[in-house]
Amino acid sequence: MAGPRFVADPPEAARTVALETLTAFYHAPSGTTHILAPPAPQILEALAGRPGEADEVLARIGERFELASDDAPAAIAARLAELEAAGLVRRA
Amino acid sequence: MSASVVARLLADPAAAAEVEDWTAVFAAARGESLTGSLAFRLKGLKLPDKVGRLLADARGAAEAGRTQALWEAEMARRALAPLGLPIVLLKGTAYVAAGLAAGTGRSIGDLDILVPRTALPEVERALLAAGWEWVKEDSYDDLYYRRWMHELPPLIHSTRDRMIDVHHTILPLTARPKPDAEALVADSVALGNGLHILCPEDMVVHAAGHLFADGDLAGGLRNLWDIDRLLREFEGAEGFWQRLHDRAARHGLLSAVHRAGRLANDLYGTPVPEGWRVRDGADPLFKSRLLARDGWGHPTRRALRFGFYLRSHWLRMPPLMLARHLWRKARRRSEPA
Amino acid sequence: MRRLELRIGPVSFRIGSAWAGPLDQLECLYAGYPAAEAPCDFTVRLEPARPWRRFLRPSVAIAGDYWLPDTAPLPLSLGLLAAEMGMNLQMALGQRRYLLLHAAAVEREGRALLITGPSGAGKSTLAALLGERGWRFMGDEFALVGLDDGLLHAFPRAVSLKNEALALFPDVAPERLGPLLEGTPKGTIRHLRPNDEAVARMDQPASPALILFPRFDRELEPAVRPVGAAEVFVRLTQASTNYVALAEPGFAALTRLVTNVPGRAIDYATGEQAVALVERLWEEVR
Numbered sequence: 001m002a003g004p005r006f007v008a009d010p011p012e013a014a015r016t017v018a019l020e021t022l023t024a025f026y027h028a029p030s031g032t033t034h035i036l037a038p039p040a041p042q043i044l045e046a047l048a049g050r051p052g053e054a055d056e057v058l059a060r061i062g063e064r065f066e067l068a069s070d071d072a073p074a075a076i077a078a079r080l081a082e083l084e085a086a087g088l089v090r091r092a
Numbered sequence: 093m094s095a096s097v098v099a100r101l102l103a104d105p106a107a108a109a110e111v112e113d114w115t116a117v118f119a120a121a122r123g124e125s126l127t128g129s130l131a132f133r134l135k136g137l138k139l140p141d142k143v144g145r146l147l148a149d150a151r152g153a154a155e156a157g158r159t160q161a162l163w164e165a166e167m168a169r170r171a172l173a174p175l176g177l178p179i180v181l182l183k184g185t186a187y188v189a190a191g192l193a194a195g196t197g198r199s200i201g202d203l204d205i206l207v208p209r210t211a212l213p214e215v216e217r218a219l220l221a222a223g224w225e226w227v228k229e230d231s232y233d234d235l236y237y238r239r240w241m242h243e244l245p246p247l248i249h250s251t252r253d254r255m256i257d258v259h260h261t262i263l264p265l266t267a268r269p270k271p272d273a274e275a276l277v278a279d280s281v282a283l284g285n286g287l288h289i290l291c292p293e294d295m296v297v298h299a300a301g302h303l304f305a306d307g308d309l310a311g312g313l314r315n316l317w318d319i320d321r322l323l324r325e326f327e328g329a330e331g332f333w334q335r336l337h338d339r340a341a342r343h344g345l346l347s348a349v350h351r352a353g354r355l356a357n358d359l360y361g362t363p364v365p366e367g368w369r370v371r372d373g374a375d376p377l378f379k380s381r382l383l384a385r386d387g388w389g390h391p392t393r394r395a396l397r398f399g400f401y402l403r404s405h406w407l408r409m410p411p412l413m414l415a416r417h418l419w420r421k422a423r424r425r426s427e428p429a
Numbered sequence: 430m431r432r433l434e435l436r437i438g439p440v441s442f443r444i445g446s447a448w449a450g451p452l453d454q455l456e457c458l459y460a461g462y463p464a465a466e467a468p469c470d471f472t473v474r475l476e477p478a479r480p481w482r483r484f485l486r487p488s489v490a491i492a493g494d495y496w497l498p499d500t501a502p503l504p505l506s507l508g509l510l511a512a513e514m515g516m517n518l519q520m521a522l523g524q525r526r527y528l529l530l531h532a533a534a535v536e537r538e539g540r541a542l543l544i545t546g547p548s549g550a551g552k553s554t555l556a557a558l559l560g561e562r563g564w565r566f567m568g569d570e571f572a573l574v575g576l577d578d579g580l581l582h583a584f585p586r587a588v589s590l591k592n593e594a595l596a597l598f599p600d601v602a603p604e605r606l607g608p609l610l611e612g613t614p615k616g617t618i619r620h621l622r623p624n625d626e627a628v629a630r631m632d633q634p635a636s637p638a639l640i641l642f643p644r645f646d647r648e649l650e651p652a653v654r655p656v657g658a659a660e661v662f663v664r665l666t667q668a669s670t671n672y673v674a675l676a677e678p679g680f681a682a683l684t685r686l687v688t689n690v691p692g693r694a695i696d697y698a699t700g701e702q703a704v705a706l707v708e709r710l711w712e713e714v715r
Contacts, residue, residue, distance in 0.1 A: 015677065017684040019659040026680040030163040031156065031673065033680055035663060085223065085251075087163070090170055114468035115443050122494040143468060149525040156676045388430055388445050388474055389494055 051092035094120035116387030128154030128197030171222035269344030451508025473515035656692035
């Protein structure tokens with residue numbers, strides 16, 4: 001089922017530092033810092049400069065990252081909504 | 093009179109070589125929110141190390157402010173894009189979004205936008221849905237804003253904690269001049285991403301109107317500097333001064349624009365047409381009010397400032413309404429919280 | 430406007446006051462501190478809240494280059510506190526050359542211990558105590574992290590101590606203590622001037638080596654726990670007044686700090702237990 005298409009800013013727009021299992025993420029266009037837990041950093045990477053909807057994102061991440069959830073598409077959609085509210089992804 | 097030193101340095105950066113008391117300059121500049129602008133004007137001059145460091149700090153602060161302002165505009169754009177309306181940025185955010193000289197080093201507070209009056213309800217709904225909420229006021233203030241003012245009651249974003257002011261015209265509805273709000277929107281300039289700015293002449297008219305036809309001149313030195321920067325940037329265009337005159341007349345703000353030109357010429361050396369440089373008895377009072385800050389950063393000329401405070405209420409309201417409004421405010425202040 | 434200029438570490442303040450009293454007390458409290466470096470970084474003003482409040486029930490409004498709209502005025506008897514709060518406001522709102530952490534800091538052998546935690550958690554008292562036990566006191570209100578060098582720069586202001594905490598400092602020379610201030614938001618307090626070594630060495634930075642999260646309560650058993658980098662990061666951003674304003678350099682400085690410097694939480698019931706835990710941890714992280 002097709003959902004909304006999202007896109008994230010290109011990789012140059014952010015600085016990331018790994019803090020154990022979490023990622024400190026500095027978003028330069030907004031000047032805000034986020035602490036992200038997987039799969040959020042992976043979602044942002046998958047959408048950096050490349051629009052996609054939830055299913056495409058799942059496919060892009062699935063190649064490199066194991067998702068623990070049974071209902072992975074719903075989990076991705078939920079993370080995308082959170083990332084949109086935080087301004088880290090926008091409608092494409 | 094350290095505000096006048098700040099004005100002098102903005103107009104003539106080379107005068108920095110004569111400054112003896114930089115602590116006073118910084119205090120006055122900070123009081124007038126002009127440190128960023130000053131720091132960019134003085135960039136590259138040979139100055140004592142510590143002065144250079146403090147100015148570099150001010151430029152850094154202005155940059156951070158610019159990023160935040162542009163981000164607020166972007167988030168408003170995202171929230172309002174589905175409505176398909178022209179969203180016109182105003183004031184500092186407009187200057188930085190358009191890369192104008194007036195935006196260089198400018199301190200920016202809230203996001204100000206102008207939308208068609210008929211679109212207000214849907215704009216309000218879209219912003220509330222996207223995480224903005226009302227700054228809590230009582231129902232009198234809410235009614236006051238909606239009926240008489242030129243903007244929605246203030247909104248603040250719940251997580252970002254930044255305010256947005258949604259205007260539908262550039263002066264309160266109860267003020268005497270009646271700007272042509274539709275023309276402001278219709279003749280606005282698209283930035284290409286759905287956001288607009290006012291056309292150059294309207295930008296000057298708005299700045300002058302905001303300074304002299306609405307408000308008590310607090311922060312006026314900065315607003316007048318905006319006008320200097322805007323005029324210098326736009327006056328090279330063929331026919332600019334005539335268009336400015338026509339637009340100002342159309343919005344009922346000719347005298348405000350003329351006063352802005354005369355005072356900017358006086359304080360900042362802004363080029364204005366010869367015919368504008370007439371003597372006006374009230375100009376010295378305005379000039380004194382604009383410069384009323386000392387080397388401690390303390391506001392001076394208390395009686396004069398109070399006079400302009402009264403004037404600002406007078407400008408906004410017919411006398412009977414003003415009396416009622418002040419009575420309600422006084423009663424509210426004396427009631428136990 | 431009467432004036433006093435004061436340098437504390439890398440920051441010089443110009444403090445103006447409508448009354449002589451607070452400035453006299455400030456000058457006494459900071460006796461021996463170096464001269465201010467012109468131009469001053471910040472101006473603080475102590476002004477009458479209303480013109481007639483200069484003489485009638487004198488009331489001190491705290492103003493300056495940077496200010497917050499709802500700061501309540503203080504009675505003139507607390508003028509010294511108003512000056513200190515004024516300096517705090519300038520730092521919190523205007524400091525851009527260093528990342529500010531709401532933390533105390535002490536130094537030994539060129540390495541610094543950072544003590545964080547909310548107001549009232551005891552970090553000021555612990556830092557002051559360590560400062561009398563062979564550590565060099567670097568500050569208790571603000572820890573200054575260099576944006577370029579990642580070092581901790583000293584900002585040794587006088588420490589505000591609750592009256593009860595003063596009992597922990599029986600051997601301190603009386604001229605190092607400020608006046609007794611009653612009716613403050615923290616109750617009765619006195620200020621303690623850092624010792625001669627802290628003042629003499631205020632321009633020497635130190636490498637941060639340990640970030641401590643102390644918890645003080647008379648019921649607690651002494652205990653130590655590691656604190657992970659992500660938790661340290663989040664807690665420090667919450668404790669920083671200028672992290673957001675510093676944008677990317679702030680992010681770089683803070684991530685550098687938390688990835689290089691270990692964090693430990695300690696529980697203690699007495700000052701002596703705290704000092705012992707600190708000494709033990711210090712050995713571990715060498």
